[in-house]
Structure formats: C-alpha cells, structure tokens
C-alpha cells in the first residue's frame with residue numbers, strides 16, 4: 432500500500448474528514464413514478480462521466496431497484512461537488528396492475544410481476560431516505576404538484592434539516608407550468624428543466640454545487 | 653375489500669382518539685380501517701415519518717385482487733421555528749383524508765383546499 436493510500440486509510444485522515452465535514456455528498460433523485468428521474472440521472476452521468484444509470488420508459492415503475500454511481504464530480508468553473516448519486520424507484524401510495532394492462536398493453540403476468548416489484552421498489556426508495564445527504568426532487572411540471580408523495584418526501588427531509596432541490600421537469604412539454612410548482616413550494620429552490628433536451632441543466636448543476644456542497648450536520652431519524 | 657350495501661363509510665377521527673396510540677398502533681389502526689373500505693378524515697394528520705411508514709406498510713399489504721393501495725391527502729405541517737426544531741418539537745400535522753385507492757380519488761389539492769371524489773360504481777351497490 433502506497434503512502435497516500437495508507438494516509439487515506441489512517442484514523443488520522445478519518446478524523447480530519449469528520450472535523451472538516453465531507454465534501455462528498457450522497458444525493459438521491461426522488462419523486463413519483465414517471466416524472467423523469469432516470470432520464471435526469473442519465474443526463475447527469477452523460478454530462479459528467481459518460482456513463483448511464485438505467486432504463487427509461489413511458490410505463491410507470493420502470494425503475495424498481497435503486498441504482499447508484501459513486502464519485503461523480505460536477506463543476507461550474509468556480510466550485511465543484513463530488514457526489515454519490517442514487518436513482519430511486521418512483522414512490523407511490525397505490526399500485527394497480529390493471530393500469531399496466533389497460534393503459535400500456537402489458538399482459539397479465541408481466542403486469543402482476545411489475546406491480547409486485549414496484550411495491551418493493553417503493554419500500555427501498557423510502558429506506559434510502561435515511562441514508563442520504565440531499566435530494567433532487569423531480570416533479571412533472573405538466574401535473575398537479577401537491578401529491579402526497581411530494582409532501583412526504585419534503586417533510587422527511589425538512590425534519591432532518593437536509594437540502595432539497597426541486598427539478599420542475601418536462602418544461603419542453605406544451606402544457607408545462609413551472610410557475611405552479613414555484614408557488615406550491617416557495618420554501619425550496621425550484622429549477623425548471625428538461626431532462627430530455629438538457630434545457631437549463633447547467634443551472635441545476637450550479638444549484639446542486641451550491642446547496643449540496645454546504646457542510647451540514649445531518650440529523651438521523 | 654368489503655362492499656357495503658348501505659354505502660361508503662366516512663369516519664371523522666378526533667385527535668383525542670389517536671393521541672394515546674403509539675405511531676405503529678396508529679398506522680395499524682388506519683390501515684386496517686382503510687383496508688375494510690372506510691374513508692377516514694383525521695383531525696390531526698401524520699408526521700412525515702409516519703407518512704413514510706404508512707406508505708411502506710401499504711406497499712406490504714398490496715394484494716392485486718383485493719387492495720391496490722391508499723389515497724391520502726393532508727395539509728402541510730405548520731412551520732416550526734429553528735429552535736423548536738433543534739429541540740425536537742414536532743410540527744403539528746393537520747387535517748388529512750385517507751381512503752382505499754379503489755374508492756377515493758384525489759382530484760385537486762392546494763394550500764387551502766382538498767378536493768376528492770368517490771369513484772362511482774366501486775363501493776356503492
């Protein structure tokens with residue numbers, strides 16, 4: 432083991448890490464199903480590492496296991512942020528396999544399996560909440576923002592004093608209304624983006640560096 | 653999922669009723685009622701932690717043919733100041749409606765109104 436590695440492994444360095452806070456945040460991408468979380472995760476990775484996070488689909492609950500990539504460094508010229516990024520399954524309060532059949536033409540067996548896996552995915556996403564330092568909460572700007580899922584995610588982070596950025600996604604869509612999201616959640620930064628086209632993502636990256644780079648003392652639940 | 657000949661039961665739950673329950677007793681009570689096909693309006697809603705736990709429990713209970721989950725809507729908690737937060741004073745959760753997703757649908761919600769409908773033909777015979 433080289434000298435540098437040995438230093439990194441040493442208790443001294445771990446102690447220094449603790450004292451100076453970590454410049455290394457675990458960031459979760461959260462939100463209801465189908466709002467564009469994985470599309471955004473893929474864009475972030477494509478822009479900064481050339482990697483890919485997972486598959487995207489118009490069918491809700493495409494992501495049914497959390498996925499993550501470590502040590503992603505983003506910068507905006509002046510400052511930077513190194514993070515571990517987690518793409519989480521969409522959180523819902525109900526999952527009806529009939530919807531996959533009737534709306535997306537899936538067969539019964541596949542629909543049931545997808546629904547079952549989706550329930551497990553929701554649980555996994557909620558459990559990850561305990562383990563993260565900040566959240567990009569993705570909302571679909573063409574839809575009503577006051578869903579229980581959004582309220583619950585925000586409430587849990589606020590209770591632990593952790594930073595939230597709201598990405599008002601799909602603003603390329605004709606009926607998108609980012610202003611509605613801004614007035615709905617005035618206490619948190621709302622950044623209108625299109626994860627699909629990349630519109631305004633530089634702005635999101637700058638906000639991530641600003642909000643997630645701060646040293647905070649997180650409170651565990 | 654019981655179908656009631658007499659219609660759909662709507663229960664207004666005072667905060668006194670749930671006050672002496674622990675979080676897990678409270679969630680168990682709520683989920684049982686909702687699985688029985690009742691719609692509850694809680695005078696005091698759930699804390700964010702309880703909300704997350706309720707979603708978790710709901711996911712475990714989902715059974716494709718009898719229970720597809722819940723619909724829930726409440727008002728955001730009142731703001732709590734920095735010092736109260738530091739000293740662990742919980743925010744006061746406010747009025748919340750919870751029902752089975754096959755019966756209750758959230759139509760619209762904003763800062764001061766929650767609009768719901770009962771899905772026709774599902775509960776009333």
Ligand SMILES: Nc1nc2c(ncn2[C@@H]2O[C@H](COP(=O)(O)OP(=O)(O)OP(=O)(O)O)[C@@H](O)[C@H]2O)c(=O)[nH]1
Pocket residue numbers: 462463464465466467468469470471486487488489490491492493494495519520521522600601602603604624625626627628
């Ligand atoms: N118009 C538009 N569509 C988008 C945008 N971002 C994502 N979508 C579409 O929205 C659908 C869902 O995208 P996903 O990235 O799979 O959504 P998700 O939030 O990861 O969904 P789950 O994994 O199911 O929770 C796909 O059809 C995407 O192409 C966007 O910025 N604009």
Ligand SMILES: [Mg+2]
Pocket residue numbers: 468469470486487493494519520521
């Ligand atoms: Mg996804």
